[in-house]
Amino acid sequence: MEDLQRNTVGEDHASNPTVFFLSDSTGITAETLGNTLLSQFPGQRLERKTIPFITTVEQAREVVATIDRMAGSGPRPIIFSTAVGHDIRAVLAQSRGLFFDLFGTHIGQLETALGASASGQPGQAHGLGDAVRYQSRMAAVEYAIEHDDGQSLRALERAELILIAPSRCGKTPTTMYLALQHGILAANFPLVEEDFDTMALPKPLLPFARKCFGLISQPVRLSQIRQERRPNSNYASLTQCTYELRNAEEMYRANNVPYVNSASMSVEEISATVLQRMQLHH
Known part of the structure; x- marks a missing residue:
């Protein structure tokens, strides 16, 4: 104090x-x-x-x-x-x-x-009061870390959700939030320029198309975020961001993948939207 x-x-x-x-x-x-x-x-x-x-x-x-x-x-x-x-x-x-x-x-x-008295015990909302739910959330966090940004394709069949999007559209914070707060087994996978050649989903995701949910952003917003990571690069240019976002949206539509524009949304709002549209409830 x-x-x-x-x-x-x-x-x-x-x-x-x-x-x-x-x-x-x-x-x-x-x-x-x-x-x-x-x-x-x-x-x-x-x-x-x-x-x-x-x-x-x-x-x-x-x-x-x-x-x-x-x-x-x-x-x-x-x-x-x-x-x-x-x-x-x-x-x-x-x-x-x-x-x-x-x-x-x-x-x-x-x-x-x-018809009951409150326990009066602090920490029930975020502690170990429900051990099963807590363990489920921790397992989901471990899964999200392993499957962040397409690092691992192992056990994708266990995923309840696969977030796909161009780089820096909010995939990682959203999957981590869904795991920690809701115990959702969520993977995320980046879309790169080569993925737009055919407009089909990336090959590793084809068997799991129904689990996919897409994110897009506003080109100017995405360019600003990428500039912080790689200043003055083609990766961060407004032209490149516009190209990737336009093609990602076309891919989502071609493959019936639901998606949302995350540019002006908090991670809580994105997560709530994903849960509601994918009908994921724990």
Whole structure:
């Protein structure tokens, strides 16, 4: 907690409110839910700070002291909390920030609906509470790593999804997200210039055409991304990007491969689209 105080005290928060994501576990859920709400206010400039593993009342009080100091010298902080423990939630709620209790608000309703008491144990969303699901996700991550960018063709028959696209269209982050968050066995395969000679799917993928899903992008956007990797190369030129994207889209259409333009989509949005259109549900 001392590091937190050093990092926050003395910073200029006069104009930008600070948003705190507080948790007695990893903080991932608080960040996800809080940022989803904040996305409805795109014009706001906000300082964001995540404080995970608040596991004792003493730690909670230290966090509240830091928030209260900031509230006294700038805009009122905004707090998104997914703390499960009642005692810790009660302390955090006493801060001078605007407190959003993302779990406590609904726990009572769920207890009534389910006729059961909540466990009160932190870390259930991202921990080992469901060992089978956790192992499934880890196996999917290992599969995605092995089959990234066409590195391995071994056991492609096990794949639930094969993402195909020209380089730098978002294949790797999407397959990794699908594996880690949903336990999907996902491979990805790059499309290169030679693949467009016949407009057929690359030969290794022909037996698995029904598992394929394509990504495209906007030529200017793709060129910008490639410039960061290989500046001033033909690979990054707008002409080359336009050629590859146009031909990739024609390939998808010729082979009845569903596809989406990923240029303005987050990895979460791409993944949700893929899951829905490929009817993949775990």
